[in-house]
Amino acid sequence: xxxxxxxxxxxxxxxEANNAFNEVDKIYKYYELMTNAYDENSEIYKINTSKxxxxxxxxxxxxxxxxxxxxxxxxxxxxxxxxxxxxxAWKKARExxxxxxxxxxxxxxxxxxxxxxxxxxxNLDLGAIAKGxxxxxxxxxLEELNISNYLVxxxxxxxxxxxxxxxxxxxGIEDPKKQGEIYxxxxxxNISVVTSGGYERFYELDGKKYHHIIDPKTKYPAExxxxxxxxxKSSALAxxxxxxxxxxxxxxxxxxxxxxxxxxxxLYVSKDKILRSSGFNKYEQK
Ligand code: AMP
Ligand code: MG
Numbered sequence: 372x373x374x375x376x377x378x379x380x381x382x383x384x385x386x387e388a389n390n391a392f393n394e395v396d397k398i399y400k401y402y403e404l405m406t407n408a409y410d411e412n413s414e415i416y417k418i419n420t421s422k423x424x425x426x427x428x429x430x431x432x433x434x435x436x437x438x439x440x441x442x443x444x445x446x447x448x449x450x451x452x453x454x455x456x457x458x459x460a461w462k463k464a465r466e467x468x469x470x471x472x473x474x475x476x477x478x479x480x481x482x483x484x485x486x487x488x489x490x491x492x493x494n495l496d497l498g499a500i501a502k503g504x505x506x507x508x509x510x511x512x513l514e515e516l517n518i519s520n521y522l523v524x525x526x527x528x529x530x531x532x533x534x535x536x537x538x539x540x541x542x543g544i545e546d547p548k549k550q551g552e553i554y555x556x557x558x559x560x561n562i563s564v565v566t567s568g569g570y571e572r573f574y575e576l577d578g579k580k581y582h583h584i585i586d587p588k589t590k591y592p593a594e595x596x597x598x599x600x601x602x603x604k605s606s607a608l609a610x611x612x613x614x615x616x617x618x619x620x621x622x623x624x625x626x627x628x629x630x631x632x633x634x635x636x637x638l639y640v641s642k643d644k645i646l647r648s649s650g651f652n653k654y655e656q657k
Contacts, residue, residue, distance in 0.1 A: 372403055372502050374526025380513065381520035381535035391516055395509050399525075402505035405432055406497040408455055415495050418488060419455060425487040433486055435497060435504055442611050443480050445627065449618040450611070451587050453481040455494035458585060461592075465574045465581070474590040499584075502528045503565060503610020510563075510606060527571065529564045530606045541656070545570075547597035547639050554645075555600075555637060556656040563606035567613035568598030568639075584617055593618050596640045602654055603634040612636065621646055 378395050380388060407413045418426050428436065439452035457478065460471040482489035502525045510530050513521050521532035522540060531540045539560055543553035547570040557564060569582035569592060586593040599617040603609040612634055616624040621640050628636045628648040635651040 372399065372407070372505070372525065374502070376526065377522075377524045378509070379522045380518050383518060387516070387518070391513060391518055394512050394516065398508050398512060399505055402501055402508070405429070406435070406501040408459075408496050408498075415497060419494050421490060421493075424490050425484070426490055426493070428483075428486055428488055430486070433483070435500055436481060436483055436488070436495075438504075438607065438611060439497070439500060440481060440483060442615050446615045446619060448480065448587060450499070450615040451478060451480070452495055452497055452500065453493065454478050454585065454587055455496035457587075457590050458496045458498065458583075459494075461581070461583065461585060465572075465583075468574060468576070470576060470581075476590075478587045478590075499567075499614035500607065500611050502526060503563070504607040506530050506563070506610075507606035527566050528606060528610055531560055531562055531564070533560045544600050544637070545598075548642060554639065557600075557602060557654040558656055559602070559654050562602050562604060562654070563609040564600060564602050565606070565609040565613045566598055566600040567617040569593070569617075570597060584614060586618060595620050596624075596638050598639040599624070599636060600639075601628075601634055601636045602651070605633060608634060 376399060380391055405414045408415050410416055414429060414432055442450045456476040457474060460474055464471040477492055479492050482491060506523055506525045506528050509523055519533050520535040523530040529542055534540045539558040542557050542564045544555040546552045546554040547568050573580045573582035582592045584593050599613050601609045601613040616636055621638055624638055625646055628634060635648045637651050638646040640646060
């Protein structure tokens with residue numbers, strides 16, 4: 372998943388730990404092989420290069436795609452898992468240190484019918500969901516193995532079980548303006564904390580920064596805020612939402628998050644403008 376994944380489990384025997392890590396490894400590898408658009412062996416790669424009119428999709432992938440489409444609708448198309456062409460063009464440009472040459476791709480919603488994709492303008496990229504989705508499955512597996520004290524950090528997608536000794540885990544949220552410094556601290560157990568930001572993966576050209584979260588309207592990096600952190604029991608939801616809110620205007624983002632029961636958010640719009648959803652403060656360190 373193009374990141375380091377750190378998993379800590381507490382209060383287990385060595386055998387239980389080895390078994391648990393083995394299971395965790397299997398889950399991440401399974402979703403990696405399903406969702407990595409750059410791996411020729413992945414299900415998503417096969418879909419993106421398929422010539423079939425109707426493309427059959429595995430049940431587990433279908434669940435992710437349907438979630439993607441649900442948030443496409445809720446964000447008026449700002450969150451779109453079907454803009455792989457544009458995202459690939461920006462990734463290539465970043466690697467070459469240039470601006471993308473071609474961005475005039477047609478962008479549309481993925482068409483799903485039962486358990487098939489209609490092969491019309493299909494180019495999937497699940498970079499905004501896959502880590503959170505897989506991390507949620509990892510949490511479910513640990514709970515199933517009766518491990519309740521754990522912490523998973525999948526490149527900024529944090530999932531907390533219960534802290535082994537203290538009342539809460541403490542998570543620092545990085546200041547998007549000052550690398551390595553934090554601007555806020557949240558406390559909790561059995562929650563996921565996920566941040567999306569333009570400051571984590573970017574490159575600079577002529578003094579301007581270009582990051583990896585792309586506004587489908589302009590096909591350029593979104594510029595509504597500098598970072599967005601979402602807290603939810605569901606790690607998949609937190610991952611989707613952090614990217615989705617980042618793509619909306621601050622007002623739209625707050626409107627959307629207030630409608631969602633199991634999620635809170637803090638938006639770093641600028642140094643002087645930090646917005647919170649109404650329930651965010653219950654997680655904040657006083
Ligand atoms: P995240 O780090 O979870 O916010 O996800 C960022 C990743 O989502 C990018 O690296 C792309 O793979 C993908 N992405 C970029 N723009 C969009 C978009 N408008 N809708 C959905 N996914 C996107
Ligand atoms: Mg995300």
